[in-house]
Amino acid sequence: MEHEPEPITGAFAEAARRVAAGHDPHEEAAGLVATMTDEEVLGCLDGDTPFWPGLLDMTTGGYYRHTWPAAAVPRLGVPGIEFADGPRGCVVGRATAFPVSMARGATFDPELEEEVGRAIGAELRASGATFTGAVCLNLLRHPAWGRAQETYGEDPHHVGEMAAALTIGLQEHVLACMKHFALNSMENARFRVDVTVDERALHEVYLPHFRRVAEVGVAATMSAYNSVNGEWCGQHAGLLTGVLREEWGWGGMVVSDFVFGLRDAVASVRAGLDVELPFRQQRAMHLPGALADGRLTRAEVEAAARRVVGTLLRFHHLLAEAPDVSVIACDSHRALARRVAVASTVLLRNEGALLPLDASRLQRVAVLGRLAATPNLGDGGSSDVHPPSVVTPLDGLRSALPGVEVVHDDRDPSVVEGADVVVVVVGCTKADEGEYVDPGGTAPLIESMFPPMDHPELGLGAAAPTVPAAPAAESSDVSAGMAPGGDRATLRLSSDDEGLIAAACARHPAVVVVVQAGSAVVMPWVDGARATVLTWYPGMEGGHALADVLLGREEPGGRLPFAVPHDERDLVPFDRDATAVVYDGLHGQWRLDADGVAARFPFGWGLGYTTWELGPATWVDGAIEVTVANTGGRGGSTVVLVFGSVPDTSVERPLRRLVGFRRVRMVAGRAERVRIEPDLRALDIRVDGSWWREPGRYRFEVATDAALGGAVAVEVASDRLGP
Numbered sequence: 001m002e003h004e005p006e007p008i009t010g011a012f013a014e015a016a017r018r019v020a021a022g023h024d025p026h027e028e029a030a031g032l033v034a035t036m037t038d039e040e041v042l043g044c045l046d047g048d049t050p051f052w053p054g055l056l057d058m059t060t061g062g063y064y065r066h067t068w069p070a071a072a073v074p075r076l077g078v079p080g081i082e083f084a085d086g087p088r089g090c091v092v093g094r095a096t097a098f099p100v101s102m103a104r105g106a107t108f109d110p111e112l113e114e115e116v117g118r119a120i121g122a123e124l125r126a127s128g129a130t131f132t133g134a135v136c137l138n139l140l141r142h143p144a145w146g147r148a149q150e151t152y153g154e155d156p157h158h159v160g161e162m163a164a165a166l167t168i169g170l171q172e173h174v175l176a177c178m179k180h181f182a183l184n185s186m187e188n189a190r191f192r193v194d195v196t197v198d199e200r201a202l203h204e205v206y207l208p209h210f211r212r213v214a215e216v217g218v219a220a221t222m223s224a225y226n227s228v229n230g231e232w233c234g235q236h237a238g239l240l241t242g243v244l245r246e247e248w249g250w251g252g253m254v255v256s257d258f259v260f261g262l263r264d265a266v267a268s269v270r271a272g273l274d275v276e277l278p279f280r281q282q283r284a285m286h287l288p289g290a291l292a293d294g295r296l297t298r299a300e301v302e303a304a305a306r307r308v309v310g311t312l313l314r315f316h317h318l319l320a321e322a323p324d325v326s327v328i329a330c331d332s333h334r335a336l337a338r339r340v341a342v343a344s345t346v347l348l349r350n351e352g353a354l355l356p357l358d359a360s361r362l363q364r365v366a367v368l369g370r371l372a373a374t375p376n377l378g379d380g381g382s383s384d385v386h387p388p389s390v391v392t393p394l395d396g397l398r399s400a401l402p403g404v405e406v407v408h409d410d411r412d413p414s415v416v417e418g419a420d421v422v423v424v425v426v427g428c429t430k431a432d433e434g435e436y437v438d439p440g441g442t443a444p445l446i447e448s449m450f451p452p453m454d455h456p457e458l459g460l461g462a463a464a465p466t467v468p469a470a471p472a473a474e475s476s477d478v479s480a481g482m483a484p485g486g487d488r489a490t491l492r493l494s495s496d497d498e499g500l501i502a503a504a505c506a507r508h509p510a511v512v513v514v515v516q517a518g519s520a521v522v523m524p525w526v527d528g529a530r531a532t533v534l535t536w537y538p539g540m541e542g543g544h545a546l547a548d549v550l551l552g553r554e555e556p557g558g559r560l561p562f563a564v565p566h567d568e569r570d571l572v573p574f575d576r577d578a579t580a581v582v583y584d585g586l587h588g589q590w591r592l593d594a595d596g597v598a599a600r601f602p603f604g605w606g607l608g609y610t611t612w613e614l615g616p617a618t619w620v621d622g623a624i625e626v627t628v629a630n631t632g633g634r635g636g637s638t639v640v641l642v643f644g645s646v647p648d649t650s651v652e653r654p655l656r657r658l659v660g661f662r663r664v665r666m667v668a669g670r671a672e673r674v675r676i677e678p679d680l681r682a683l684d685i686r687v688d689g690s691w692w693r694e695p696g697r698y699r700f701e702v703a704t705d706a707a708l709g710g711a712v713a714v715e716v717a718s719d720r721l722g723p
Contacts, residue, residue: 010077105152117169149518153561160212341545356552381435396543434485
């Protein structure tokens with residue numbers, strides 16, 4: 001059986017044929033929009049579902065049962081979009097649950113992330129979606145951010161490269177949307193916080209990764225809930241028009257975040273926001289009157305509609321095709337999920353080379369912790385994925401060790417007696433971190449923004465569009481509602497988890513601690529355990545991947561995409577209830593470097609099962625070339641990082657910034673010359689609306705983590721850097 005997309009017909013189909021023949025999609029869109037009635041033009045600018053029927057459906061599980069239509073114009077055959085989310089997989093029906101984005105960030109492997117994007121995109125399209133908000137790339141300013149798991153890390157260059165790769169993969173099947181634009185890095189106060197940021201911090205730190213994704217042709221941008229420098233992002237002309245369109249020359253469409261994404265319908269159109277999602281809501285209430293009385297002109301609404309229709313025409317080929325539903329949670333996607341979970345696993349500590357374990361010498365393995373036998377996939381909000389099955393850590397170990405006694409208890413450390421090794425599984429769940437709807441922040445918005453329940457077009461009696469249920473690999477009976485989630489109150493594990501680790505270490509000399517979480521965990525206990533492994537929220541095949549790593553069938557491929565401090569007070573302040581915050585140019589590893597404070601585990605940290613050496617580095621034709629050697633006894637991989645700095649700088653800037661990286665795989669005993677082209681824009685300075693490259697010496701340090709152990713360096717004069 002195939003998911004058959006609706007045939008594209010009418011004037012839109014004719015325009016699409018001309019675009020396929022080489023015509024400009026925006027010019028074709030202008031012709032189509034010019035023939036629309038006022039009602040049809042306005043219909044391009046919001047969702048197709050009346051507000052109250054849609055909200056009732058969404059909050060009772062509809063978010064996970066079907067797609068959300070918007071911007072269709074039936075008379076002209078304009079198909080609009082069918083939205084479904086997807087940061088860790090297709091959220092509609094039963095689909096493959098991949099490791100969360102932060103885990104995938106730890107792979108430092110854009111090629112692998114592009115493969116994940118293709119798989120998620122195929123499952124989305126097979127489920128009826130044509131448009132996805134899967135590309136979350138807000139910078140991790142502080143690890144307590146509840147939705148940290150949905151992004152890739154704390155560094156702009158790294159986040160941009162990983163998000164660009166996901167976008168490229170997704171857009172083989174669906175239109176992709178990058179979000180949330182911009183400075184959305186806290187959860188509890190997202191509906192009411194104002195972020196103050198100066199020009200340098202905004203453009204040098206919080207926008208480069210968005211620019212990178214815009215450059216690879218992302219179809220859409222989603223605005224953020226928060227305000228920036230006193231203006232709500234959903235109606236922020238400086239961001240949506242000034243930066244995105246005028247400075248970057250990006251030509252896609254801008255959509256709002258859901259339900260509370262704009263405060264003033266007229267102002268949002270003028271600012272450059274094209275589609276209000278996901279319902280007919282504020283714009284349906286206010287734009288017809290504004291157009292009639294002159295507060296909005298026909299030209300202003302046509303400009304938005306042209307961007308929407310032009311984007312649809314650019315991707316018209318995706319709208320007419322869909323993979324067979326058999327692709328959903330298929331064997332190859334499950335295998336990919338397992339491979340990604342292995343590649344993202346970070347081995348933080350391995351005292352005395354406890355790992356990998358020799359399966360032939362194991363007779364009894366003790367497993368402690370409630371999370372060992374609990375499916376733990378991450379946030380329960382908009383990124384939630386419902387796979388047909390989940391392999392827990394306990395499942396994975398028992399499957400991998402059929403002749404070994406594998407015993408488990410949630411909290412009784414006495415089970416460790418007589419064990420050859422103890423595995424303690426601890427960490428966070430969707431109850432501790434994730435998406436959060438703040439009642440205090442939304443209550444006044446409900447009163448001022450929502451249409452009356454008896455509204456003739458948007459109220460409970462309105463007729464909603466017929467939306468078919470998504471095809472599913474198994475039952476599509478999925479849960480509704482959102483877990484408590486929110487920003488974390490502390491970066492420490494719970495006292496119960498820390499106590500369980502201490503009790504296990506007191507009773508047994510060979511303890512492996514497995515931590516599940518969406519970002520950094522402060523680990524005052526880490527030196528007491530022989531080995532510590534960070535598996536994030538590892539997806540539906542995570543238990544198999546853990547066993548692969550612990551038993552040495554695969555190596556732990558992950559490297560930290562952020563710094564883990566000794567104490568969370570070493571990081572920038574974080575107030576999850578703030579109504580006003582200031583974002584400056586230093587956070588994470590940069591802040592630790594500036595303060596002269598060593599990280600407990602620096603950015604890029606991660607151990608493997610072999611050893612590596614870096615040889616001399618040279619500057620050759622605009623790139624760094626360095627010799628990388630596998631000096632250990634088995635094949636493996638490492639991540640080579642290039643940090644750039646300006647030793648004699650005259651301005652305040654990070655001590656060093658990541659300007660390039662590459663994952664290198666090599667057999668034992670081999671050495672290769674590796675070439676990495678640095679992103680020199682990461683070292684440029686923003687001054688009065690322009691970019692300035694500081695003259696002088698530029699230093700490039702090549703290392704495997706930000707502590708620079710075993711690093712090699714090369715210096716280059718600015719006049720040799722090139723453009």
